[in-house]
Amino acid sequence: MADDADARLAKLVHDLRSSLTVAEGFAQLLARDTGTLSPEQRADFAGRVAAAMADMRALLDAAP
Amino acid sequence: MTKLVVIDDHEALRSGLEVLLSQAGLDVMGAAGNVAAGLDLIDHTEPDLALVDIRLPDGSGIELTRQLLQRHPDLAVVLYTGDADAELLYEGLDSGARGYVLKAGSMDELLSAINQVADGGSYVDPRLDRILLSPRATSHVPQLSPREREIMHLMAEGHTAEQIGDKITVSIETVRTHVRNVIRKLQARNRVHAIAIALERGEIQLEPQPGDG
Numbered sequence: 156m157a158d159d160a161d162a163r164l165a166k167l168v169h170d171l172r173s174s175l176t177v178a179e180g181f182a183q184l185l186a187r188d189t190g191t192l193s194p195e196q197r198a199d200f201a202g203r204v205a206a207a208m209a210d211m212r213a214l215l216d217a218a219p
Numbered sequence: 220m221t222k223l224v225v226i227d228d229h230e231a232l233r234s235g236l237e238v239l240l241s242q243a244g245l246d247v248m249g250a251a252g253n254v255a256a257g258l259d260l261i262d263h264t265e266p267d268l269a270l271v272d273i274r275l276p277d278g279s280g281i282e283l284t285r286q287l288l289q290r291h292p293d294l295a296v297v298l299y300t301g302d303a304d305a306e307l308l309y310e311g312l313d314s315g316a317r318g319y320v321l322k323a324g325s326m327d328e329l330l331s332a333i334n335q336v337a338d339g340g341s342y343v344d345p346r347l348d349r350i351l352l353s354p355r356a357t358s359h360v361p362q363l364s365p366r367e368r369e370i371m372h373l374m375a376e377g378h379t380a381e382q383i384g385d386k387i388t389v390s391i392e393t394v395r396t397h398v399r400n401v402i403r404k405l406q407a408r409n410r411v412h413a414i415a416i417a418l419e420r421g422e423i424q425l426e427p428q429p430g431d432g
Contacts, residue, residue, distance in 0.1 A: 169274070173227075173322065174232070203235060
């Protein structure tokens with residue numbers, strides 16, 4: 156029982172970290188941009204930040 | 220330009236890493252989400268470096284590393300994992316991986332690890348120092364000489380053999396000879412494993428990094 160809970164928690168942490176890495180990485184790209192990114196790239200990267208945040212919210216909402 | 224592939228089962232992370240690593244100037248040749256697809260991808264693309272998640276749906280990234288290095292001995296493998304587990308770390312280093320990066324780290328840390336390994340060096344996440352520095356009952360193993368400790372310390376900091384040679388004014392061959400001797404003395408499988416054992420035994424110590432707990 157405790158093993159199941161530990162495994163679920165480990166998976167939650169793993170999935171949250173993966174989404175956090177994506178969100179942070181693309182947010183940094185946008186923040187550091189000196190005008191080299193195209194409008195399409197900026198929109199794509201901002202969308203990836205938003206999608207990663209939505210994934211994190213869904214993971215937390217589904218957590219016990 | 221370093222050619223690399225990404226093997227990770229988390230779809231958003233895999234696809235994100237492809238873009239982020241490309242933006243950082245690396246040549247990302249492809250990505251795969253499991254062991255079988257990873258083997259196939261690397262057989263076909265022959266990259267310089269593979270970034271490999273340890274937990275994959277059809278097997279372990281550590282076992283994948285062993286298979287990859289049998290088939291492609293020159294491939295550099297960086298294990299990328301959420302687990303800060305001691306046994307997994309030792310097993311990972313035993314597999315021949317030259318880098319061990321925790322997902323708890325930032326993208327900048329991952330890039331720094333990839334670049335160090337691509338330049339011929341090695342990298343173990345500084346968050347694992349506590350595990351590596353824990354005492355181990357291996358007192359029968361011979362001690363390192365001061366010169367060997369100096370070289371292993373520089374190697375643990377991520378310097379390549381060439382950079383170490385320049386720094387301590389000896390030839391690259393001399394550096395390599397010392398490293399081979401250290402590997403033999405410590406009964407290590409490779410350079411990264413030797414660094415891990417040297418740290419664990421207290422033969423060398425790393426300065427704490429800013430932000431370490």
